[in-house]
Amino acid sequence: METVLAIVVGGLYASGIYLMLRRSLVKLVIGLVLLSHGANLLIFTIGGLTRAGAPIVAEGETHPAAPFADPLPQALILTAIVISFGVTAFAVVLLQRAYQAVGSDDLDKMKTTDT
Amino acid sequence: MKSLVVLPILIPLLTAAISSLAWRSRAAQRWLGLVGAAALFAVAIMLVLGVRSHGVQAVQIGGWPAPYGITLVADLFAAIMVFLAGLMGLAVAVYSLAGMDRERERFGYYPLLHVLLTGVCGAFLTGDIFNLYVWFEVMLIASFVLLTLGGERAQLEGAIKYVTLNLISSALFLTGVGILYGVAGTLNMADLHVKLRDVAPGMATTVAMLFLVAFGIKAAVFPLFFWLPASYHTPPVAVSAIFAGLLTKVGVYAMIRVFTLLFVQNPEYTHTIILWISGLTMVTGVLGAMAQHEFRRVLSFHIVSQIGYMVMGLALFGLTASPTLAVLSLAGSVFYIVHHIIVKTNLFLVSGIALRLRGTSELKELGGLASAYPGLAVLFLIPALSLAGLPPLSGFFAKLSLVQAGLGLQQYTIVGVALAVSLLTLFSMMKIWTEAFWKPAPNALGGTDAEARETSQASYYLLLVPVAVLAAITALIGLGVGPLFDLSLGAAEQLHDPSDYLRAVLGGAR
Numbered sequence: 001m002e003t004v005l006a007i008v009v010g011g012l013y014a015s016g017i018y019l020m021l022r023r024s025l026v027k028l029v030i031g032l033v034l035l036s037h038g039a040n041l042l043i044f045t046i047g048g049l050t051r052a053g054a055p056i057v058a059e060g061e062t063h064p065a066a067p068f069a070d071p072l073p074q075a076l077i078l079t080a081i082v083i084s085f086g087v088t089a090f091a092v093v094l095l096q097r098a099y100q101a102v103g104s105d106d107l108d109k110m111k112t113t114d115t
Numbered sequence: 116m117k118s119l120v121v122l123p124i125l126i127p128l129l130t131a132a133i134s135s136l137a138w139r140s141r142a143a144q145r146w147l148g149l150v151g152a153a154a155l156f157a158v159a160i161m162l163v164l165g166v167r168s169h170g171v172q173a174v175q176i177g178g179w180p181a182p183y184g185i186t187l188v189a190d191l192f193a194a195i196m197v198f199l200a201g202l203m204g205l206a207v208a209v210y211s212l213a214g215m216d217r218e219r220e221r222f223g224y225y226p227l228l229h230v231l232l233t234g235v236c237g238a239f240l241t242g243d244i245f246n247l248y249v250w251f252e253v254m255l256i257a258s259f260v261l262l263t264l265g266g267e268r269a270q271l272e273g274a275i276k277y278v279t280l281n282l283i284s285s286a287l288f289l290t291g292v293g294i295l296y297g298v299a300g301t302l303n304m305a306d307l308h309v310k311l312r313d314v315a316p317g318m319a320t321t322v323a324m325l326f327l328v329a330f331g332i333k334a335a336v337f338p339l340f341f342w343l344p345a346s347y348h349t350p351p352v353a354v355s356a357i358f359a360g361l362l363t364k365v366g367v368y369a370m371i372r373v374f375t376l377l378f379v380q381n382p383e384y385t386h387t388i389i390l391w392i393s394g395l396t397m398v399t400g401v402l403g404a405m406a407q408h409e410f411r412r413v414l415s416f417h418i419v420s421q422i423g424y425m426v427m428g429l430a431l432f433g434l435t436a437s438p439t440l441a442v443l444s445l446a447g448s449v450f451y452i453v454h455h456i457i458v459k460t461n462l463f464l465v466s467g468i469a470l471r472l473r474g475t476s477e478l479k480e481l482g483g484l485a486s487a488y489p490g491l492a493v494l495f496l497i498p499a500l501s502l503a504g505l506p507p508l509s510g511f512f513a514k515l516s517l518v519q520a521g522l523g524l525q526q527y528t529i530v531g532v533a534l535a536v537s538l539l540t541l542f543s544m545m546k547i548w549t550e551a552f553w554k555p556a557p558n559a560l561g562g563t564d565a566e567a568r569e570t571s572q573a574s575y576y577l578l579l580v581p582v583a584v585l586a587a588i589t590a591l592i593g594l595g596v597g598p599l600f601d602l603s604l605g606a607a608e609q610l611h612d613p614s615d616y617l618r619a620v621l622g623g624a625r
Contacts, residue, residue, distance in 0.1 A: 020279065020283070025275070028275075028279060032279065032282050032283075032286075035282075035283065035286040036282075036285075036286055036289070038286070038290075039286045039289040039290045039293065040289075042290055042293050042294070043289070043292075043293035043296070046293050046294060046296065046297030047293075047296065047297065048297075072296070072302075073293075073296065076245055076292070076293070076296070079245075079249060080248075080289055083249070083252045086256060087252070087255075087256065087259075087282060087285075090256065090259055090260070090278075091278055091282070094259075094263060094271065094274055094275065094278060095275075097263070097266055097271055098271040098272065098274075098275055101266070101267075101268040101271050101272075102268065102271075102272070107275070110272040110275060111272075112268075112269060112272060113269050113272045113273045113276075113345050113346065113348070113349055114276075114345045
């Protein structure tokens with residue numbers, strides 16, 4: 001399972017970067033989204049894919065029952081998803097405003113501030 | 116004492132929240148912005164003094180003990196950075212009172228400024244690597260909006276590059292954090308320092324490279340800096356100034372933090388790369404600046420060039436076995452950051468006044484500022500010469516300590532590069548001086564100049580206040596360099612030998 005997910009993660013990174021290298025604004029945003037999905041899946045994979053119970057401490061115990069899943073990667077991913085949601089929303093609005101201002105979604109037409 | 120560690124995050128957050136509630140009242144937002152910035156500055160001073168006398172302070176959020184909960188840590192380096200954030204926040208808040216247009220104030224400029232400060236202070240104070248990522252994002256989102264607020268075409272074009280590169284950097288950072296958790300099983304930085312000793316050095320170095328690229332993009336080092344000169348000159352000057360002062364330095368701070376605390380397994384490899392990056396950053400930055408003829412674009416490229424010096428101290432730290440030289444190099448970096456933040460913000464603020472007075476930032480169209488506004492000319496010269504490193508200003512001592520460390524390490528190439536680049540910096544500052552201040556005003560502009568640009572006397576002086584104060588600080592640092600350098604040495608010792616840091620975070624057990 002790790003191998004499959006590793007390939008998926010690699011594919012997400014590769015396609016994200018490929019899309020970002022295109023000139024279209026829309027593809028740029030999709031590329032960013034894929035990249036952040038790739039990072040989230042990577043944390044999920046690297047946190048260990050074990051079939052185990054929820055890490056809940058039963059009444060009267062001090063530790064959760066023996067095979068339990070590490071909850072931390074999921075907490076990290078949840079945080080990262082929320083952040084990337086907000087950031088993507090901003091990026092989409094920025095894209096739309098830039099499209100209106102420039103009149104094109106071609107990144108090569110947005111070079112006036114470059115040096 | 117403990118509450119002092121939390122307050123630099125809470126104060127700007129509360130200020131932002133309360134001034135968002137006062138959305139309709141521009142006056143209330145202005146006052147709240149000012150009061151919040153002043154309070155942050157006051158707390159930051161107390162934090163530096165407290166850390167100096169009581170040692171490293173750590174707070175376990177929610178009472179969860181160290182490696183499990185999130186820890187906030189204030190060592191001397193972090194405290195100094197928070198102090199600088201407070202100082203810049205206050206300077207820019209005062210400047211904005213006269214320098215920011217009504218439209219942007221109406222659309223939440225002051226709350227955003229404080230959200231930005233929250234993120235910056237959080238990034239300085241956190242002791243948890245994932246939490247650092249979160250603070251980075253807080254800071255980034257605020258900076259995205261500040262950069263695009265107003266929605267001019269140039270701003271949007273600059274913002275696309277800024278947003279894209281910073282999001283790529285965040286994704287890489289997140290990847291690095293994930294792998295780090297996978298190999299070490301912890302996210303607390305002090306705990307990571309301990310656990311990474313048992314991790315295979317190859318794995319640790321691989322992760323280190325991910326972090327180097329991620330923070331390298333944020334810090335704008337060679338060859339990852341292109342977003343900076345493409346975007347920093349587009350927003351209003353007050354925004355440019357706070358970006359120039361603080362944002363890239365958060366990247367440098369994070370780089371210094373992880374490459375002194377976490378990734379010290381294989382310094383011959385990692386810190387040699389950093390040394391190369393440092394030299395190339397200095398050179399490309401300053402060459403870029405020489406090709407520019409717009410006030411803020413020149414300054415933007417100089418940010419890049421100066422980042423090279425800060426990183427140089429970090430590189431030298433990793434390449435020496437001698438503790439004295441290692442501490443000296445890091446102290447050089449810390450001192451350089453202090454000097455740079457003050458001076459660079461100041462130069463941007465001056466560029467804003469010139470823009471306000473003449474309605475242009477193109478050096479060709481400027482001119483005659485020295486005879487018309489001699490006070491402003493002096494206030495430009497002080498930070499400009501300090502940036503180039505002329506004695507007795509702060510930049511001279513910052514460069515001196517780095518050069519001393521470099522000579523002690525027999526790294527003559529980097530020392531040569533550093534000295535040559537400061538000459539070129541002087542050249543470039545003199546270009547601004549002769550073009551904008553010294554040469555007579557171009558005739559074509561006489562008409563618009565006579566219209567007086569609608570700058571009332573009162574708002575001119577209000578703009579001048581933060582500039583004058585920052586210039587005075589630069590000069591004072593130069594004249595009384597001892598105390599600040601001792602402070603930097605103290606910060607460098609804590610970075611070099613993290614046992615105090617570990618004890619404060621993890622308790623005495625380890």
